[in-house]
Amino acid sequence: MYFRFITSLMLLLFAASAKRVEDFFLYIFFSFRMLATRALSLVSKRVISTSICVRGGHGVAKVDDYALPSYFDRRENPLPDVRFVTDLSPVQKSLKEKEKGSWATLSNDEKIALYRISFKKSFAEMNKGSNEWKSVVAGMLFFIGVTGLVVLWQRKFVYGPVPPTFETEWKEKELQRMLDMRINPVEGISAKWDYENKEWKK
Amino acid sequence: MSYSKMSLAKPVMRGLLGKRLRFHLPIAFALSLMAAAAFKFGVTEPRKRAYADFYKNYDATKEFNNMREAGIFESVRPTGK
Numbered sequence: 001m002y003f004r005f006i007t008s009l010m011l012l013l014f015a016a017s018a019k020r021v022e023d024f025f026l027y028i029f030f031s032f033r034m035l036a037t038r039a040l041s042l043v044s045k046r047v048i049s050t051s052i053c054v055r056g057g058h059g060v061a062k063v064d065d066y067a068l069p070s071y072f073d074r075r076e077n078p079l080p081d082v083r084f085v086t087d088l089s090p091v092q093k094s095l096k097e098k099e100k101g102s103w104a105t106l107s108n109d110e111k112i113a114l115y116r117i118s119f120k121k122s123f124a125e126m127n128k129g130s131n132e133w134k135s136v137v138a139g140m141l142f143f144i145g146v147t148g149l150v151v152l153w154q155r156k157f158v159y160g161p162v163p164p165t166f167e168t169e170w171k172e173k174e175l176q177r178m179l180d181m182r183i184n185p186v187e188g189i190s191a192k193w194d195y196e197n198k199e200w201k202k
Numbered sequence: 203m204s205y206s207k208m209s210l211a212k213p214v215m216r217g218l219l220g221k222r223l224r225f226h227l228p229i230a231f232a233l234s235l236m237a238a239a240a241f242k243f244g245v246t247e248p249r250k251r252a253y254a255d256f257y258k259n260y261d262a263t264k265e266f267n268n269m270r271e272a273g274i275f276e277s278v279r280p281t282g283k
Contacts, residue, residue, distance in 0.1 A: 191252075195268070
């Protein structure tokens with residue numbers, strides 16, 4: 001029990017190092033997949049959904065679809081745990097039977113059909129870029145604009161007056177005091193003031 | 203043999219990291235050194251010179267008296283008072 005707690009904690013720490021959000025969930029997902037398949041390794045994957053594992057003298061709950069391994073197209077996981085098409089049509093079933101024989105007898109179209117049974121997108125299709133980024137940037141700019149309107153409204157209707165220290169006369173006195181104190185005399189503000197002629201240096 | 207050859211060239215399987223490093227490391231080192239040199243000659247050297255020039259003819263007593271006359275000190279008031 002402690003072992004399970006420690007392994008899940010280490011998994012979480014490792015997953016926290018993921019650079020992409022999808023990778024974070026992938027690490028979590030893979031670990032559970034490994035734990036589940038190791039636990040049911042005696043039963044073949046195809047039979048998981050219908051078998052009844054008797055453990056400890058009790059029956060077991062029906063395994064729901066969402067609890068089984070799912071199919072996904074990822075460059076990093078080229079061979080997913082399940083086939084894409086789970087319910088084969090009669091044509092596909094007969095093709096699968098033919099696959100058990102010599103592959104030399106398969107035509108090119110049949111090979112492609114078998115590929116499409118097991119996989120949804122090819123690598124070229126899944127790696128292809130899209131124009132989604134334009135919508136994302138457009139949405140970002142739109143909401144930044146809305147935020148700007150909100151800020152303007154706030155300035156007019158929510159905030160009270162600004163302190164007296166922002167008035168021009170006050171600021172002038174502040175600056176004069178800073179120059180008197182020789183603030184930043186080497187490279188900063190007092191270095192730019194000409195003390196002889198009482199004006200800014202040219 | 204009832205199929206025609208419709209395959210792509212086998213992709214490069216090995217030495218990928220080495221190839222990447224051989225390409226990127228010299229560039230990385232060169233850019234870093236350039237950045238360091240630019241900072242040294244653009245920022246630190248002028249700053250050192252500015253400080254040296256400031257203190258070359260710096261008269262602390264004169265500056266103190268000017269500040270005193272401006273009235274910013276609390277321990278010594280301007281000479282008029």
